[in-house]
Amino acid sequence: MLPVDLQFESRDTEIFVIPDTKTKLNTIQNYFFPRLQKLLDSALIEIKTAYKLDPFDRYSYIYSPSHRKEAKTNRDTDIVLIGLCGRRDINRQLALKRPDGKPYAFYPATAVFEVTSGGQMSAYVNPFNHTDDKYSWKLKRYLRDHLDSFSALLNAGGISYISQTNQQLLQPLKDLLKNNDHFFIRSSVHYLPITNPLAIEQLIVAYVFLFPLLDLCSCLAEGIKPNFPQQVHLLSEWLTNRQELTFTQPDKENFILPELDSYQFVRAGLWYQVLARDQWTCLSCRRSTKEHSIILHVDHILPRSKGGKDELSNLQTLCLKCNIGKSNRDDTDLR
Incomplete structure (x- = not known):
């Protein structure tokens, strides 16, 4: 297995x-x-x-x-x-x-x-x-x-x-x-x-x-x-x-949670409001929780480090992989 x-x-x-x-x-x-x-x-x-x-x-x-x-x-x-x-x-x-x-x-x-x-x-x-x-x-x-x-x-x-x-x-x-x-x-x-x-x-x-x-x-x-x-x-x-488990080298994202700009700061109610608005789908790669069982994160379009606020208009849904790739390097609105 x-x-x-x-x-x-x-x-x-x-x-x-x-x-x-x-x-x-x-x-x-x-x-x-x-x-x-x-x-x-x-x-x-x-x-x-x-x-x-x-x-x-x-x-x-x-x-x-x-x-x-x-x-x-x-x-x-x-x-x-x-x-x-x-x-x-x-x-x-x-x-x-x-x-x-x-x-x-x-x-x-x-x-x-x-x-x-x-x-x-x-x-x-x-x-x-x-x-x-x-x-x-x-x-x-x-x-x-x-x-x-x-x-x-x-x-x-x-x-x-x-x-x-x-x-x-x-x-x-x-x-x-x-x-x-x-x-x-x-x-x-x-x-x-x-x-x-x-x-x-x-x-x-x-x-x-x-x-x-x-x-x-x-x-x-x-x-x-x-x-x-x-x-x-x-x-x-x-x-x-049953054969012994053989693990391939895991992606870094599986074990180390990066210091994502939004992860710790968006309150729970707003977090899930954004996911529901975006239909539980990553706006970058278009994978969804229903079809792909992925982890979703809420991303600040304008990063908090650059003055972005915890407001619905400044938040979008990205999967873990896409959010890591974006980090706080750009302010692309994918909606």
Whole structure:
């Protein structure tokens, strides 16, 4: 697997403090989701290779927040999620039952990448999105019966399990699978900014490790035999056959943030107002966040060092690469 050309900035967390909820949600969808989508798609390519299957045969994308422009109300959020959930089939009822005895329409487990307002980024599986004791105990019994495979998966992938009711309590794995507690299964946490390709690589690999647990939960929900032991074996083969990472010499821009004229000075609200006005597209090279998953910066047309002000009329959208090239050497208006 080669490193994915993808970055997340410290400034990304400022999206969460945009005061207007609709503006915040539009920014998440237009500026944040394209990069997360690229991260997820890279993981899905590896899942297809590792487990010799097409994940879209049985799974669908999930997003949160799932904001619609025409929505009458907009719910605020302090986290962003993107991942997979079992594909709903109206012709096949799940084995899971609601408290009223009717089958659930949606699958109980999700596997997602999560970004929090504090700048924490990780991958995790939540196996218990529904209340169904029969399913919960079936899952825990299955994991007890395949404890060696489950433990090997967690250890090899650096994956941890976290109690939903008491996240400060560290329980032995055997005890966790015998009590009423529900739990998350989560990768190690990375903190924004994430500009090193190795960190992106680690997030992708963690998601590949989590997939057998998502698939196990989905099989139990459907009432079919899980492929968990076989998938753990395939994962072991994938790791054995996987070539060592070979990094080409990275561009300087990937690791050193230059002293860009606008980077630290444009307040967050105005920053995202400029990006939205310019349709989330670099006005120099015409690459966009939606199509190219690039980092965008707001550039002062007349540099601050030459008297340029933090005003909408003096600001334009450039990608990181074009902004580095321009620096404060000219005052070209690309709008």
